[in-house]
Amino acid sequence: MARDARTLLNRLIGKVRLRHVQLVVLIADLGSTHKVAEEAGISQPTVVKMLLDMEQLAQTRLFERHARGMRPTPACRALLPFLRSMLRVAQAASQTLSDLQSGAAGVVHVGAMPAACHGPIMSALSHFAQTHREIHFHLHENKSAVLLEELALGTLDVLLIRQPSQIPQGYRFAPILDDRPVVLARAGHRLAGRPVTLPILAREQWLTFPQSMTSRIVFDSWFEDSPVRPGVVNITTSSLSAITTMVAESDALVLLPLSLAGPALAAGRVCILDVPTRDTIRSMGLLWRDEPESLAVAVFCDWMLAHLEDAAL
Numbered sequence: 146m147a148r149d150a151r152t153l154l155n156r157l158i159g160k161v162r163l164r165h166v167q168l169v170v171l172i173a174d175l176g177s178t179h180k181v182a183e184e185a186g187i188s189q190p191t192v193v194k195m196l197l198d199m200e201q202l203a204q205t206r207l208f209e210r211h212a213r214g215m216r217p218t219p220a221c222r223a224l225l226p227f228l229r230s231m232l233r234v235a236q237a238a239s240q241t242l243s244d245l246q247s248g249a250a251g252v253v254h255v256g257a258m259p260a261a262c263h264g265p266i267m268s269a270l271s272h273f274a275q276t277h278r279e280i281h282f283h284l285h286e287n288k289s290a291v292l293l294e295e296l297a298l299g300t301l302d303v304l305l306i307r308q309p310s311q312i313p314q315g316y317r318f319a320p321i322l323d324d325r326p327v328v329l330a331r332a333g334h335r336l337a338g339r340p341v342t343l344p345i346l347a348r349e350q351w352l353t354f355p356q357s358m359t360s361r362i363v364f365d366s367w368f369e370d371s372p373v374r375p376g377v378v379n380i381t382t383s384s385l386s387a388i389t390t391m392v393a394e395s396d397a398l399v400l401l402p403l404s405l406a407g408p409a410l411a412a413g414r415v416c417i418l419d420v421p422t423r424d425t426i427r428s429m430g431l432l433w434r435d436e437p438e439s440l441a442v443a444v445f446c447d448w449m450l451a452h453l454e455d456a457a458l
Contacts, residue, residue, distance in 0.1 A: 156202055163235055165199045166228050168192055169207060173225055176214035230298050237300040240283065251280045251441025254301045256292035259385060260404040261305035261429055266322060269452050273445065280441045296432065302442045304432040307359070317435050319446075320428035321453040326363045327403045328418040329410075331393050340419045347373040352388050352399045353381055359426055360401045367400070367422075389415060402426050 171181040178196070182189040200207050207221040217225065241252045255270070274282055285292070285301065289309075295301040297313070312318050328346065330337055336345070347368055354360045368375055378397050382388055385405055392399050393414035409415045431450065437443040 153204070160202050161199070163231070165195055165202075166231050168195050169199055169221070170225065170228050170232060172196065172208060172215055173217045173221065176216070178215070230300075233295070233300045234298060251439055251444075252283070253280060253303065253439075253441050253445050254283045254285065255303050255305065255445075256285045256287060256295055256301040257305040258289050258292065258307065258429075259286060260307070260324070260402055262286055263407045264322075264404060265453060266305055266429065269449055272452070273448050277444070277448075280445070302433065302438070303446060305429065306432055307427040307429055309432070312432075315435055316432055318430055318432045319450055320430040321450060322404070322429045324402045324404045324426040324429060326360070326400055326422070326424050326426055327406055328420050329389065329392050329399050329401065329406060329415045330418050331395065332414055332416050334396065334416065334418075336398075336418055337416050338419075340421060342421070343367060343371065344373070346398070346418075346420065347371045347375045350376040350378055350395075350397045352378050352391055352397045354388070354401070355381055355383050358383060360399075360405075363424060363426065364400045367424075404429065 168181060168185065171184055172178065172192075175181050175184065178189050178192045182192045185192070196207070203220070203224075205220045206218050207224070208215040209218055237254060241254075245252065257266075261267070270282075270284070274280075285295070287295075289304075289306045292301065292304050292306060293309070293313070296304055296316075307324075308318055308320060328341075336349075351364070353364060356362075356365075378391075378395075380391070385401075388399055388401075389406075389409040391397065393409070393412075398418070403417075406415075406417065410417070431446055433442065433446055437446065
């Protein structure tokens with residue numbers, strides 16, 4: 146580390162308080178020291194003074210003052226992700242302390258992608274919670290990319306996600322549930338109840354997810370060599386509830402992982418078409434540190450692996 150960077154680090158460690166961090170984030174979000182004062186429950190002069198203190202410690206301006214409020218400078222925008230991360234770590238730590246003070250023997254922060262929040266995985270997690278009441282759980286649902294960031298920060302202990310293309314160094318992934326793509330149609334669709342080939346599907350109308358999502362990647366691979374390009378409805382969304390509702394109320398089809406189809410199938414408004422494909426989707430599983438930071442995390446991971454070893458959708 147360069148001398149200037151080390152000097153700055155020592156200054157920040159010695160002088161910066163979490164209140165400084167909170168106020169910088171609030172000013173960036175609200176754009177006004179007056180609004181921040183109301184939100185934080187302190188006086189506006191105090192907000193201004195603490196901002197000036199922070200700018201002096203950082204040795205740079207963090208905000209540009211203009212007629213309609215305050216705008217983060219490039220330096221502030223570069224710092225904001227780190228400042229937000231510091232607040233998230235502090236929030237997770239305070240929640241853990243609160244749980245332990247209330248009698249919990251351990252606390253586990255679990256991050257889950259949407260596909261993991263249905264079916265056998267959630268059933269197993271619920272069973273574990275009921276049989277291990279001394280451990281408190283906090284379940285956070287989000288996209289895999291966000292969850293991976295939170296795991297690296299330490300605000301999450303374990304992830305329930307699909308197998309990453311690369312396992313981060315110092316972490317372990319264990320598959321617990323296989324998955325496969327299915328095609329959903331409304332109940333009573335003319336293609337329901339009989340074998341359907343890809344050439345037939347290519348002549349249908351489809352609802353699609355954004356290109357970065359697993360469902361869209363598989364959909365594009367199915368038809369990349371097809372002489373007939375399937376019709377695509379002019380709505381693209383990452384909302385599972387929206388897309389399954391639109392499928393249930395139209396003749397359009399959608400391809401998605403079986404792990405996501407459970408709630409829509411249970412409602413009886415959609416069905417799975419008989420498509421002869423052997424494609425698979427990356428397994429869902431547990432991602433956690435090689436050396437868990439608490440006994441509660443180790444107990445949870447071992448139990449989930451043992452009870453979901455033979456699980457199937």
